[in-house]
Amino acid sequence: MKFEEMLLKRESCRSYLDKAVAKEDLIKIAEAGRLSPSGCNAQPWKFMIVNEPEALEKLRDALVLSNGGTGAPWRDQCSSYIVIVEQKANVMQAVLDYYGDSQRFAQGDLAMACLNMCYQAMDLGLSTCIIGMNDQKKMEANFGIPADNIVRLVLAVGYAEEKEPRRKIRKAFDKVVCFNEWK
Ligand SMILES: Cc1cc2nc3c(=O)[nH]c(=O)nc-3n(C[C@H](O)[C@H](O)[C@H](O)COP(=O)(O)O)c2cc1C
Numbered sequence: 001m002k003f004e005e006m007l008l009k010r011e012s013c014r015s016y017l018d019k020a021v022a023k024e025d026l027i028k029i030a031e032a033g034r035l036s037p038s039g040c041n042a043q044p045w046k047f048m049i050v051n052e053p054e055a056l057e058k059l060r061d062a063l064v065l066s067n068g069g070t071g072a073p074w075r076d077q078c079s080s081y082i083v084i085v086e087q088k089a090n091v092m093q094a095v096l097d098y099y100g101d102s103q104r105f106a107q108g109d110l111a112m113a114c115l116n117m118c119y120q121a122m123d124l125g126l127s128t129c130i131i132g133m134n135d136q137k138k139m140e141a142n143f144g145i146p147a148d149n150i151v152r153l154v155l156a157v158g159y160a161e162e163k164e165p166r167r168k169i170r171k172a173f174d175k176v177v178c179f180n181e182w183k
Contacts, residue, residue, distance in 0.1 A: 006122055009165045013127035014074045016158035021080040025124050026051060029157060030082060032120035036113035039105025044089035045113055046149065050081045058142035059083065062135050063154065071133040072156065078129075082117060084110050084153040085145060110152045117155055127160035 001009070030047045038044065050059045059081055064070045072078075089102045089109075096102060118128045131154040139151045170176075 001123070006119060008168065010118060010122055011127075011166055011168075012129040013156070013158070013160045014072075014129055015160065016074075016078045016127070016156070017161060018077075019159045021051065021126060021157055021159070023051070025121075025126065026080055026082070026157065028124060029117045029120045029126075029155075032116045033082070033084070033113040036109070036116045038109035038112070039089070040091040040095060042089035042091050042105070042109070044087045044103070044106045045110055046085045046087055047113075047117075048083040048085065048143065048145075050083060051079060055143075056081075059154070062138035062142050062151075063131060063133075064138075065133060065135050066137070069133065071131045072129070072154075075156075078156040078158045080157045082155040082157060083139070083143075083151055084114055084155060086110055086150045086152050088148065107152060114153050114155055121155075121157050125159070126157055129156040130154075131156060 026049050030049060033045065033047050034043075050056055056079060060075045063072045063075050086103070086106050089104075089106050091102050091105070095104060114130055118130070121128045132152075134151050134154055136147075136151055139145045140147055145151065
């Protein structure tokens, strides 16, 4: 599939078929994350694949916030997830000197890795949904993730029903792109 077609066809999937994703495919998807670019090549990430029943229960629990809110009311339908965790970034001294923050690029790095994983999944015939909200305390308690390792995103991965892609709802091109001057 051409990249332009992938751009139009990738969409967040919130309804999954009852069909397991092969471990090899999950490994390929995580590999796409691992190969992603990052500021200072710091690779401030760890990817936890969750696809076994007990771990899935713990993950689904952590996708519900302590106030009961969730970004994934459909979480029981999906049986493979990749938890994307931010770790301390070993960046160049110049970055630390200027920004005073080793994590300056980290969230951008994780987002790029996440999107690469989305497209790798798509190339394997799989669908994804990025989930932004999770309960960090539950992630720590349920999986032993250290408190300074922040779970930024969780990627749901699975098979979707064949259907026409939704129309993309996006801001107009000239609202978000300008040339040579700030408009
Ligand atoms: C950082 C981030 C967090 C997101 N969190 C959620 C979420 O918690 N639940 C959900 O269903 N979709 C979530 N999404 C998916 C967005 O709602 C979706 O990308 C957006 O509406 C555009 O639709 P599309 O992905 O189908 O093109 C998230 C996307 C991003 C990039």
